Every structure is written in C-alpha cells, then in structure tokens.
Amino acid sequence: MKIRTHAKPIxxxxxxxxxxxxxxxxxxxxxxxxxMVMQRKAPASERADSSMNAAGRWEPATSTNTPAPQSPPRFxxxxxxxxxxxxxxxxxGDAAPPSVLDYPSDWPKVTYSRGNASPTNxxxxxxxxxxxxxxxxxxxxxxxxxxxxxxxxxxxxxKETELLIIERRxxxxxxxQDTLGCGGLITTIDEKQVTVPLKHTDVKAxxxxxxxxxxxxxxxxNPYTSKIEAVYVFPLPENAAISDFIMTIxxxxxxxxxxxxxxxxxxxxxxxxxxxxxxxLTQERPNIFTQKVANIEPGKQIDINIxxxxxxxxxxxxxxxxxxxxxxxRFNPPGTTDGIGAAPRNNPAQPNATEITxxxxxxxxxxxxxxxxxxxxxxxxxxxxxxxxxxxxKRLGESRARVTLSKLDSIPNRDFVLKWQVAGESxxxxxxxxxxxxxxxKGGYFxxxxxxxxxxxxxxxxxxELVFVLDRSGSMNGIPMRQAQAAISRGxxxxxxxxxxxxxxxxxxxxxxxxxxxxxxxxxIAKGQRYLATLDAHGGTYMxxxxxxxxxxxxxxxxxxxxTFCTDGFIGNEAxxxxxxxxxxxxxxxxxxxxGSCNRYLMDSMARMGSGVATYLDHKDSAATVMDxxxxxxxxxxxxxxxxxxxxxxxxxxxxxxxxxxxxxxPVILAGxxxxxxxxxxxxxxxxxxxxxxxxxxxxxxxxxLANAALSQVWARxxxxxxxxxxxxxxxxxxxxxxxxxxxxxxxxxSPFTAFVAVDTATRTAGDYGTTVNVPVPTPQGTRYDTxxxxx
Amino acid sequence: MRATHHTLxxxxxxxxxTIAGAWAPQPANDSRNIVIPQPIPTRQVQFLAYDxxxxxxxxxxxxxxxxxxxxxxxxxxxxxxxxxxxxxxxAPHYDPKAIQAERVIxxxxxxxxxxxxxVRVARLxxxxxxxxxxxxxxxxxxxxxxxxxxxTLTIQPTSKPSGDRx
Numbered sequence: 001m002k003i004r005t006h007a008k009p010i011x012x013x014x015x016x017x018x019x020x021x022x023x024x025x026x027x028x029x030x031x032x033x034x035x036m037v038m039q040r041k042a043p044a045s046e047r048a049d050s051s052m053n054a055a056g057r058w059e060p061a062t063s064t065n066t067p068a069p070q071s072p073p074r075f076x077x078x079x080x081x082x083x084x085x086x087x088x089x090x091x092x093g094d095a096a097p098p099s100v101l102d103y104p105s106d107w108p109k110v111t112y113s114r115g116n117a118s119p120t121n122x123x124x125x126x127x128x129x130x131x132x133x134x135x136x137x138x139x140x141x142x143x144x145x146x147x148x149x150x151x152x153x154x155x156x157x158x159k160e161t162e163l164l165i166i167e168r169r170x171x172x173x174x175x176x177q178d179t180l181g182c183g184g185l186i187t188t189i190d191e192k193q194v195t196v197p198l199k200h201t202d203v204k205a206x207x208x209x210x211x212x213x214x215x216x217x218x219x220x221x222n223p224y225t226s227k228i229e230a231v232y233v234f235p236l237p238e239n240a241a242i243s244d245f246i247m248t249i250x251x252x253x254x255x256x257x258x259x260x261x262x263x264x265x266x267x268x269x270x271x272x273x274x275x276x277x278x279x280x281l282t283q284e285r286p287n288i289f290t291q292k293v294a295n296i297e298p299g300k301q302i303d304i305n306i307x308x309x310x311x312x313x314x315x316x317x318x319x320x321x322x323x324x325x326x327x328x329x330r331f332n333p334p335g336t337t338d339g340i341g342a343a344p345r346n347n348p349a350q351p352n353a354t355e356i357t358x359x360x361x362x363x364x365x366x367x368x369x370x371x372x373x374x375x376x377x378x379x380x381x382x383x384x385x386x387x388x389x390x391x392x393x394k395r396l397g398e399s400r401a402r403v404t405l406s407k408l409d410s411i412p413n414r415d416f417v418l419k420w421q422v423a424g425e426s427x428x429x430x431x432x433x434x435x436x437x438x439x440x441x442k443g444g445y446f447x448x449x450x451x452x453x454x455x456x457x458x459x460x461x462x463x464x465e466l467v468f469v470l471d472r473s474g475s476m477n478g479i480p481m482r483q484a485q486a487a488i489s490r491g492x493x494x495x496x497x498x499x500x501x502x503x504x505x506x507x508x509x510x511x512x513x514x515x516x517x518x519x520x521x522x523x524x525i526a527k528g529q530r531y532l533a534t535l536d537a538h539g540g541t542y543m544x545x546x547x548x549x550x551x552x553x554x555x556x557x558x559x560x561x562x563x564t565f566c567t568d569g570f571i572g573n574e575a576x577x578x579x580x581x582x583x584x585x586x587x588x589x590x591x592x593x594x595x596g597s598c599n600r601y602l603m604d605s606m607a608r609m610g611s612g613v614a615t616y617l618d619h620k621d622s623a624a625t626v627m628d629x630x631x632x633x634x635x636x637x638x639x640x641x642x643x644x645x646x647x648x649x650x651x652x653x654x655x656x657x658x659x660x661x662x663x664x665x666x667p668v669i670l671a672g673x674x675x676x677x678x679x680x681x682x683x684x685x686x687x688x689x690x691x692x693x694x695x696x697x698x699x700x701x702x703x704x705x706l707a708n709a710a711l712s713q714v715w716a717r718x719x720x721x722x723x724x725x726x727x728x729x730x731x732x733x734x735x736x737x738x739x740x741x742x743x744x745x746x747x748x749x750x751s752p753f754t755a756f757v758a759v760d761t762a763t764r765t766a767g768d769y770g771t772t773v774n775v776p777v778p779t780p781q782g783t784r785y786d787t788x789x790x791x792x
Numbered sequence: 793m794r795a796t797h798h799t800l801x802x803x804x805x806x807x808x809x810t811i812a813g814a815w816a817p818q819p820a821n822d823s824r825n826i827v828i829p830q831p832i833p834t835r836q837v838q839f840l841a842y843d844x845x846x847x848x849x850x851x852x853x854x855x856x857x858x859x860x861x862x863x864x865x866x867x868x869x870x871x872x873x874x875x876x877x878x879x880x881x882x883a884p885h886y887d888p889k890a891i892q893a894e895r896v897i898x899x900x901x902x903x904x905x906x907x908x909x910x911v912r913v914a915r916l917x918x919x920x921x922x923x924x925x926x927x928x929x930x931x932x933x934x935x936x937x938x939x940x941x942x943x944t945l946t947i948q949p950t951s952k953p954s955g956d957r958x
Contacts, residue, residue, distance in 0.1 A: 246883055247871070254871040254917065255883035257891060267870050267919055276839050278870075748888040759870040761839035761917040762950045 194345065195223050196365045197230040197296065198775045201412060203323055203371040208706045209378040209432075210312045210449060210669070211714065212321060214240070218304045222296040227770030229272065229294045233340075233356045233777075235324035237310050238287040238601035241710075241717035243748045244307035245756035247279045247293075249300075256281070256758035258748045260741065264755035268292065275764040279304055281756040284354045285574065286724065287601040288327055288340060289750070295765045309710035309717075311447065316629055316665040318421040319377070325369060325412035327356055328597060328780045329475060329788040331541040332572035339572035342789045345776040352572065357776040358789045365776065369412040371405035377422055384420040387620045391418065414781040415597040417618065427451055427667070431699040433678055434708045443675040445711040450670065450684060450695060452639060452662040459637045459689040463498035465517050465559040466491065467588075469550045470532075471567030473507040473541035474787030479619050480595045481537040484566040486623035487593060491564070492528050494631045495520035500556060503528055506546030507539035516554045538787060541571050544580060551584035561588045562634055565606060568783070569599030577602065578728035581609045591630060593617055597780035608656070609725060613666050619782045629665070638663045639686040639693055647679040655718035662686065671711075671718040716747035724752075826946045827927045837921045839870070841950035844914040848933060848943045852906035855934040856913060857899035858945065859890075862925040869896055871917035879905055880913040906936060915950060 199221045205214040220230045236242065245256035256279065259267070264280060271278035272294035279302070280292045293302050313320045332339030332352055341352030345359055359365065375381075380398040390406035403418060429451045435444035468488045476484065488503065495501055500517035501524075504510060513531045518524045550563050569592075571577065581590065590610025594603040595617050607614040613633060617626045642659035654672035662668060684695040702708050723740045730736060737753060744751035779785050846856055869891055874883040879902035887897040898914060918925065931945040 251877065251881070252873060253881070253883040254873045255886070257869050257871060257886070258888055263868075267868065270837050270919065271839055271870070274837075274839060745892055746889055757870060759839055759917050759919070760873075761870065761919075762841035762873075762915065 192363045194359060194363045194365045194776060196367055196775050197222055197228055197773050198232050198365075198367045199301070200367065201369045203369065205321065205323070205371075205373040206706055207312070207321065207373060207375045207377070208704045209376070210314060210319060211447070211704075211707050211710045212310050212312060213706050213710060214308050214310070214323070216306045216308075218291060218306075219301060220293045220296060220304065221301045222298050224771075224773075225298050227298070227765060227767060228296050229292060229769055229772045230296060230775060231772060232291045232775040233284070233327060233354060234289055234291065235287050235327045236289060236306075236308060237322060237324065238604055239310045239717060239721065240308035241310060241713040242281075242306060242308040242750035243713050244305075245281055245758065246305040247277075247758040247760070248303040248305060249277060249760055252760075254758045254760055256756035258745060258750075258754050258756055260745070261753055261755040264757040267757050267759065268294065271759040271761075272769045275766065275769070276759050276761055277302060277763070277765065278757070278759040281306065281750065283750050283752055283755070284340060285601055286721070287324065287599070288354070290354060294769055297765050309713045311669050311714060314427065314449070314667050318419045321373065321418045322600070323371060323416040324597065324600070325415060326597060326777050326780050328568060328570040328599065328783055329356070329358060330570050330572040331473065331475065331788075333540065333542055333544070336573045336576075338575070341572070344789055355774070357774045358785065359776045359778050361785050363776075364778075367412065367775070368410040369405070370407075370410060371416060373403040373418065375401045375403065375420070377420065379427065380423040382421040382423055384418070386416065386418045388414055388417045388618055411778070413778040415618075417616075429667075429684070429695050429697040431678070431682060431697050432702050432707060432711070433674065433699060434702045434711045436712060443673060445715045446672055446674060446678070446699075447711060447714055448670045448672070448682075448697060449667050450642075450659070450662060450697070451667045452664055453693050453695055455693070456636055456639055456662070456664050456688055459691070461560075461635050461637055463496075463500075463559045464634060465556050465561045466495065466499065466501045467517070467550050467553060467561065467563045468501065468503045469546050469563060469565045469567075470503065470505040470535060471507070471541060471543070471546065471565070472505045472535050472537045474538050475541065475568055475570045475783055476595070477537040477784050477787040479782040480568055481535075483617055483619060483621075483623050484593070484595050485532055485535065487566060487617055487627045488532055489529060490624040490627040491631070492525050492532070494627065495525060497521075500559060501528065502553065503531055504546060504550050504553070505535050506542060506549065507537070508542055510542075510545040510549035512549060517556055543567070543571050543577055544573070547577060547580050548584065551581075551586065551588055555587070562591055562612070563588050563610070564591045564593055564630070566593045566595060567598070568595050569602040570783075570788070571599070571602070574599070574602050574605070575728055578605050578609060578725070579731070581606055582729035585610055591615065591634070593626070593630070596782050605725065605728075608660070609728075611661055613663055633663045633665060636664045637689040639688045642684055642686040645683045645685065647682060649678050650675040653715075653719065655715070655722045657722060659684075671715040673715060713747060713749065716743055716749055719743055720749065720751055826944065826948075827929060837919060840918050840920055840925075842916045842918070842947050843912050843950050844875075844916060845910055845912050845946040845948065846931070846933065846943050847910040847946065848908055848941070850908055851933075851935045851941045851943070852908050853911060853913075853933060853943070854906040854936045855899070855901035856943075857897070857932045858914075859895065859897045859930040860916075860927045860947065861893075861895040862918075863928050864923055864926045865894070866920045866923040867918040867925040868894060868921070869916065870919050872896070872898060873915035873917060875913040875915070876911065878907060878911070880907075880911065884914055910946075916947075
C-alpha cells in the first residue's frame, strides 16, 4: 500500500505569503493634514503582525521573521473595521453607488492621495467611486457592511481597477474564526476550511510539436467517518481525446471499460448498490465531465487516472497549452433541458441535468493541483511565459523544456495557460502520418498543419463592418466586464475611415447603441465609447437574444461583417446557441473573444461555425494587446476557398470536412485517414484578395512515440467534433448519434454517448453505498459569487 | 537490451496480427486452458472477479496475448486489472472493438525479468446476469527473442481477500 502525503498546509501558507507579498496592495495609511493617505504596503515580512497606532499609521512588525498576519489590518480604535484591497471587482455592488461625499462619518476616514504626491500612489483621483453594500457573505445570517472605493491603477497601461474595501463585521460572532484568506487576489476574512473528498489533482503533460498527451490523476479520499460516494464535475480541454481511464486502489490498477453511456451508468449503479468500489466518468459537454467514485470507505484513497491527447493552438508565432481547472457557474435560460446548474454548497439541487456546487467566497477546500509539462517543441524555443500562473522553467536544450507549476500557485481556480514562442520562420506547413502496427489494410492516420502563407500579410483588407456584442450578464460583473469594455474600446480606436460599427449588449435583454451600423467617424466613435462606458453587468445570460440581435442586424453588403462576441460564455444552453448560429450566420464571420477562465467549448465552436477565430483575454492580459492582435488578423483578407490536391493519394474522412479559412498568424489543423502510400509533398490552393495562393505541405512519417499513439485518437476526436457541430442544427438525424457512438466505442473515446466505468469486483464494502458528497469548487478567479451562484 | 526490445515488439506484432485474423475464440494448439466456473443464481446480478494465471513452467514469460469470451453471454466486462506485483502489474490494454462484443483481448510484454512458473498476469472484473459465465479462451505466449512456447492458462475465481466485508 502506497502512502501519499501532501504538505498542503505548508503550500497554503506559502501561497498566502506569496499573494500577500506580490499581488495584494494592502492599504496603509498615513496622516496628512488630518486625512489618511493610501500607500503601498510593505512586503509581508515587514507587515507581519502590523497594526495601526493611535495616530492612524501602520507600524511595522516587531519581528521580520514572523509568519503572515493572521487577520486583515484593523483600524486602531475601531477594531470592527477591516481593510482590504484587490484588483478589480465591485464588492457586492448591487447597491446604487453613493458619491464619495456620502461616506459615513462614523467610519474610519480614508482618502486617496492626489496628484503626484508619491510614486507608489496608484490611484487616479478623478476616477474615484464608492460603493456600499450590506450582505450576508457567509450565508449564516450574519451581515457584513462594506464600503469600497474604486480607482484606476494609472501605473498599468490598461488602467486596471483597484479597490480599497473597508468592512465592518460582527466581530464578536467571528472572533474565533478569523484567518487570513488566500483564495486568489481577494483577501477575505472569516475563511472557512471546507472538507471535501477530492484531495489533490496531479497533471503531467508531454508535448511533441503541436500534439500533447496529458495524464490527469484525481486523488479521492474519504475524510469522514462513514462511507461516501464522491461526485466531482470538472473541466478538460474541449478537444481532448480521452482514451484511457484507470482506477487505482492501493497498488491495484483497474482499467476502466468504455461502454455506451446508459450501460455504463447501469453497471455503476448496480456496483454501487452492492457495495463495490466503482467509478464512472461521463461527459456533460465536450469540456465538462462528471467523475463519480462509489463506496469510498473512511480513511481510504482511490485514485482516478485519465489520459487524453489533443492538439495545441498556434497563433502569432507561438504555441499555447491550456489546462482548465474550474468550471464557471452557468446560467440556464428557462426551458433549458440539459443545463449545467450552479448551486451554493449544501443547498438543495436545482432542476438541471448536471449540478455544480460552489464554495462561498469565504470558503476554501484543501484540494490543490500540481502540474508539470515536458515540452519537445521540435524547433528552437525563444521565450516561454504563463500570464495566469507562476511557473518554474528548466530549459533542457534549444527545443526542450520542463515546466512546473509553482507550489505557491496551486489553487485550481482559473485556467492554466502556457505560451512559448518559437524561432521565426521555423513553423512550416507539415503533414504528420503514422500507420498503426496492427493496421490490416496498411492504412493510417495523419494530421496536417496549414500555416498561412507569408505574403498574406501584404493583402490589404476591404472596409469592414464590426459588430461588437458585449455580454453584460452577472457573471461578467467586475474584472471580466472591465476587460471586455477595454477590449471593445480599443477596437473602436482601431477602426478606420470607411469602416462601420455597432455595439450590441445583452443580459436579460439585448440592446444596442443604434438601429443600424454607423460610419466610423471621430464623432460616432466617441459616441460609441460613451455608450460602452455606461454598460454595467448584471442579470441572466440570455445569449440567444444577443445572438439574434447581432446576426439579424441590418448589413451593409459593401463591407465584410465581423461579429465579435465578448463573453465568458457561462451558459448551459450551448446547443441552442450553436443551432442559432448556423441558422442565422449568413455572410457574417464570428470572432469570439473569451474573457477569463471562460467556456472555451462555446467560444471555439461559435468561431468554427462562424468561419472566424476564437481569441482569449485573461484577466491579466492587456486588453489592448489582444484586440490589436485581432485587428492584425482581420486587417488582411483570409486565404479562403481552400482546396487540397492530394496528388492521387487515397485519402478519406478529413476533418473538418470544409477546410477553414486561413487568417494571418493562425494555422489550422486537419486530421484524416489514408491508405497505401502518401506523396512526399501536398499542395493546398486558395484565394485571398482575388489572387490565387498555394501552400506546399511536406509529408513526413512520425517518429515520435507520443504522436504515433495520438494520431488515431486525434482523428477520431476531430470526427466527433464534426458530428457534434452538425448535431447542433441537424437535430433530427439519428444517424449522427449512431456514428458518433460507434466511433467513440471503436476508438475507446469519451463522448456524450459513451462513458468509462471501472468496478472492483474483488472486494465488497459493508452496508449500503453511504452518502453522496459533491465536491464544491470555487468560482473562477474574477467571477463573482454573488452575481452568479447566488444571484441567479 | 535494445535488440531484445525490438525482438519482443516484433513478437507482439505477430501475435496481434494472428489474433486479429482469427476473431473467433479457439484454443491454441500448444496451450492448455483451464477454466474454473463460478456458479451464480439465475437472474441475479453479481459482480465477479477472475484471476488470469499463466503457468509458463521453466520458460520465462516475455510476452502473452489472451482472448476470452463468455460463451453463455452472461458476462459484461467492467474492469481489467493488472497482475501481481512484478512486470505484469500494470493494467493491460484491451481491444476496444472486441470488448463491444464482450470479448476480451489483452496482451503485455516485458523486456526484463520475465517471470517463470505460475504468475497472475491480470484480473478480470465482470458483471454476470442470468447465469454462470463459461469462458472460451485462447492464449499465445513467447519467451525472449520471440520463441513461442506452450503454457497453461487458468481462469479462476478470485479468492476473497481478507479485507472483504461480506
């Protein structure tokens, strides 16, 4: 029996220290003419045990070696008040914002310094706003009264908003619970440790060129005194070809069997009822899965190991590896029959097919994550960075590196994104082929990466009609909304004479700046900027209304229309949306801009069906940079009407079956099958700006064990994606379901119609199957709990 | 070592091709197969475990491939476990197309420390409904350098471990 230990308390404490030292701008106060002045807080080591003296000045810690403070800073003489700062987010901001003058006289006085008083002054005084709210933060009937003062960080190009939060609490009730929180950027008080049966997730990825093999191990334990069934809803990449599933009990490894979903569910239910340890993996969306583990006895650990293959995204000179860590809270419009519900922890279930329970902002579980990647880029790597997480990088050569997620950044509350630039001109169109050893007909599988020709950059664009569609629902409240607004604002700035634009926004309803596209003039753009600034995020996500409003919008046929959706995509009715895209697309192209740890399945699918490209804007990205890249992409005509000359080779079932248009900086990947021999070179022809362009593709046989194992799975996954896209609009075609099911079973793949089940029939546990425990998850960093889980 | 690895890989390829070409379960000419049934009441759903043992005698077991199917159609495969600690401890891969017909084709090989004598190479987990499974089996085994040899395959119910509560 292996014994696994994890130094979580140490990691958690380290995380707290790191966040406190590097991310938080904890306000310190200094008296200046009777008013307190905001200052950047000293490093954690200096602040430990700090307190404010009677004169309103923060005093340094008496010992520089003491650990992180155990509670937020308090105001001298007013211990019921706490002080926090964070980047972004209006705290509990459904109350009407009072002016700064409304600041209550009986609260501690806090003002921002003005002008150029201090280089550490990060606030722009004329942007100050104050918000007050009173809310039951913990759901325990105890209210917290808070005031937030908001200003823009003028030291950052995107003027990231910073908040100073002052809270008045019921100190007597919580005195024993106060701990310093470490759940992301926001320092919280009263953080409660919630016991859950998921202890740890370990991710190990190997990358060869643009193909990745990822091994995910989830460690389930039973910390309770009676038997449980653990249920965990979790994300994986939307293009993951999940082909292996192993349940480990001690030193025993039981490989799960792929079965039709209903069969697998029946087997699991029977095994659970008879006391056998069993596990079931089902797919709720291409990027959302449910893991169930039945009959975990007290103190026991069951590991679930999942392996998948996928292709990486390449754009603008670099590859991107993404690993999603949390599912955002979805909104399900009335009538949604297959929704993904979001419910507070311990609250009754909602009537949705899948239910995710969320931790309150003041709660934290011990579940953490470790992640490592072995990268063999195949070409020289120039730089590597993750803007979402802290990483340790070990270079193992020009083209190889080992990347590890920092132990100080192990809370799974946002997507992990790693990008590496490769040497210029080193990426060429290639076809990678492999014939499986047991192939009966000497047939094989291939992937083909088509890189846009260089001269595409010199093809000028025609005037465009840009329709910005902004999701202003509750889940966008705070950082996501500001990021989306900043991106659209930049987009308006980049419009050229001859272009036209419109802004459409939606939550419960759709509204728009005007009834038709307007010419891009200085005056109209200024009007657009003003309209954009008035938009606030709240309410449900009726994306269908925004979609109809934007695609049915009057169109000027002289211009190319680009519809840009700026959203987190946190909805449960994706199929309805995608069906509507197909029905109403017309001549529009859809470019989706996913904000934060968003629903990438929806973003990618909309862009794919809309003949466009999906782009992602993390909270730490510069919105201007991301929008500039978007404009660079649409500033040149794409290479369209692509036709592949296979040079007589016997090629079958290439997916996607319609070769997507090639935009500057964005290659596409095709997957197909062949029989017999492949030619050494293949040509792809297309049209851009009225001119014919040709891409030469060199065909090679894979010598990578990883790629050899992956190619057939990647092909089968691409086929399932094509079927799923068609199913969104061809809803009454039973053949699609049968084909998808057959493909998934033949290739051992997860799909909506198949599931992995594993049962340990060698042992039985005593009693019935015990209590079902849902693993609660945090809301994604930047997504507010009160406007999503609680507010819906 | 590298040459040995290639040889064994080649052996496995041959074994795979052989099995792929002969889907119907049939006993191997040079192997003895022993199947010990585990009686269960009719119409009752039971979960059963079967140990898959290979006795290679004095020959080192460098590779094997086994095919088995319940001729009574009572068994549904619900998991395939690895063997006893040693080179065959990892759970073997199965043929996904065969498993759709409740036919199990598994195989594994080792490039070092090939065991001799009787060794549990895998454990089969099944859900049986309506009667007792009756397995038809096929086995192919090879020693290092790809030399085929005769081995005895035994499929027997897993004895209840001491930790079992019922």
